[in-house]
Amino acid sequence: MRWLNSNVLGLGLLAVGFAASIFQIFSKEREFSEPGKTILRICHWQLELGYRDALEKVIAEYQKLHPNVKVVQMPVTERLYPQWLNVQLISREAPDLCEMGMNKFTQDDTYMVRFFLPLSDIVEKPNPYNRGTELEGVPWRETFIDGMRGGYRESLQDYYSVPTTTAAMRFFYNKDLLRRATGSDRPPQTFGQLLDVCAKVKEYGRRTGELYIPILSNYQVEPFIDPYLTAFTAGLEPQVDFDLDGVISRLDTHAGFVRGMLSMDMPEVRGFYELMKALCDNMAPGFAGMDRQQAQWYFVQGRGAFLATGSWDGESIYQQAVEAGFPVGVIPFPIPAKGERWGDQVIGKRNEANAQGIGPYGVYKFSRNQAVAIDFLHFLTSRKYNEMFNQEAGWPPVTIGAQAKELMKPFQPDPTGYNTRIYFDINPQVDLVWKGQQARFLSGEIPYETLAAEYTRAVFNEGYGGDRAWGQEYDRRMRECRDQERVLAVQACRIIYGLDARDAPAKYRKVLVQQVTRNNGQDLRARFNELRPGKPMPEP
Incomplete structure (x- = not known):
């Protein structure tokens, strides 16, 4: 066996790798070329449980109606998707349908016009797959719950993508843990009740000697910023909406600081951060470094009472919770009620009336199968098949009249409440200071006065400030x-x-x-x- 040295072994492994690569190439060639059929390629980054199976189910139904068409999914991880799609677009080898987002070429107007098909003329015509429903004869764009705003580019005066679903952020909660810790599985309705439940979960953990985390989040503190900052600062709109467009913009926020109408010491801002600190005090130590997989793992192991995340994680959370043996509920983020701490400082909850469709797909401008691509989007967003797709995926549907799966009903947009707030991320440079100091404050490293002073200094900085x-x-x-x-x-x-x-x-x-x-x-x-x-x- 003297001949079996490291060089020979290396050459053997190289040959095996080469053979595997050739096999993979020819396998893909067979997948993407089938004599007598039109191959429609669709790429996306949705690797959540259920999405690909749901899309495959719709594809199977479409292929029954169109046996001369073969639709092929091309899922790519979130991390690789931006670079991968850029390369495909530049080399003019992009799939016929591309999920829009995640990279510059699908978001910047200059590149969008270059690589994707404008759809205005098409969306004004009815969706043929809605025949036999009350949406028959209705322009395609008007069959979406958001009027297809999710696919419209104001600056280009045209539609460049077609949304396929909607989304919202909520609290999942472990009913079994709440029952054991508080004596009831009834979820909190106000922020004061939330803090009370959190205290009881902590006490239950101390009593049993087990680790239980009251609040987990798949995205650190990001899910809480918009709803709670809206609750505290929407009432400032009449004073700081300087361009009178009905909302507070980033420039309005900066002008408010310059004119002395906003400050980090005002009750609304200080109250918001006191609430956020109380929330974070009930999260895991080191929560700022906990990623989506870690947070969700703790929750489905029965170690967390509440998990903040989006509807896209709903299906996998429900299934894993069932396997772990505990029931799960869903509630919106509760706000302080009158008579509770901060109750007099909030004006009301944030509304979701401006919620737009997501999961949008654009038609590649140089596709040889544009008509088939548009027809498939018609099929996917028809009432019947958008309902099928989203019920199977466990996401809320985007087509009017399509019914959501029971577990997705709590994620349907709530149109009541307020829709504006101040913005601390006035520009990218100030944003870096704000997020850095905010993270230090919420993790207990610095007092609020330091956060306020550092942020105010950044806003008025001559070089990079507001x-x-x-x-x-x-x-x-x-x-x-x-x-x-x-x-x-x-x-x-x-x-x-x-x-x-x-x-x-x-x-x-x-x-x-x-x-x-x-x-x-x-x-x-x-x-x-x-x-x-x-x-x-x-x-x-």
Whole structure:
């Protein structure tokens, strides 16, 4: 056996690897080429339990109706998807349908126009697969619960993707643990009740000698920022909505700090952070470093009372909880009630009326199968098959009239409440300071006064502070105006040459009004000059 040395072994392993690679290539070639059939490729990053099986079930139904079509899923992990799709788009080898998001080429207007098909003319026509329902004859875009806003690009005046589902963040709770710790599996309805349950869960852990964590989160503190900051600061809108558009923007927030109408010491802001600290005191030590897999693992092992996450994790959580032997419930994030601490500082809960469809797919502009791709999207978003898809995946449906699976009903958008708040992430540079100091405060490293002082210092920093946000937004709007000029030119050509231009006059007028109103970003320059007299607009 002298001949069996490391070199020979290495060559053997290399040969085996090469043979496996060749086999994989030919296997994929067979999968993506079938004589006499149209191969429709669809890529996405949804690897959650149930999604691929649900999509495969819809694909099977579609292929029964269209035996000359073969639809192939191409799932890619979240981490690899952005780079992988960029390469596919640049090399003009992209799948026919691509899930939009996660990378610049599917989010930036310049690249979206280059690589994806505009859908305005198509979405105005009925979805043929809705025949026999009350959606028959209704324009496709009006069959979505969000009016297809999730696929519309305001700056381009066109639709570039088709949503397939919706989502929301909620608390999952372990009914069995609540019953053992509190004597009842009734979930808390207010924030004060939530803290009371958390205290009892901690005491139950001490009494039994077991580790129980009152609150877990798949995304650290991110799920709590929007609902609780809205509850505390939506009432400030009449004072700090300086451009009178009905919402508080990041620039409004900065202007509020500059004018002295906002500060880190005001009761609403301090109250928000006191509540957040109370919430985090009931999370696991080191919660800021706990990732999605760790948090969910603790919960499905029966070690957590509450888990904050999105509807996309619902199916896997329910199934794993059943296997672990405990029932699970779902509640929205409770807010303080009158008579409780912070009850007089909150105005009400956040609403979800602006919830948009997610899981959007765009049609690759250079696909040889555009008509089939659009037909499959019609099929997937018809009432019958959107219901089938989302019930199987365990996600809330996006098509009007499609029924959600029972466990998904708590995730359906709640239209009551308030929809604006202040923003601490005024620009990327201030955002870094804010998130860093916020994490230190919420983990108990620094007092609130340090967080407040460091954040205020960042907002007023001459180099990277809030003033720079105006320059960054001005630069963005200038580029947007250039894009709008191209849109105006396209719509004008459609009108002049009569290129199926029924919608062109309306689009032209809408874009022109936007241009005139914003005047190449000069509205921002005027607002900045009023806010900072005599100071030049900062570079972006």
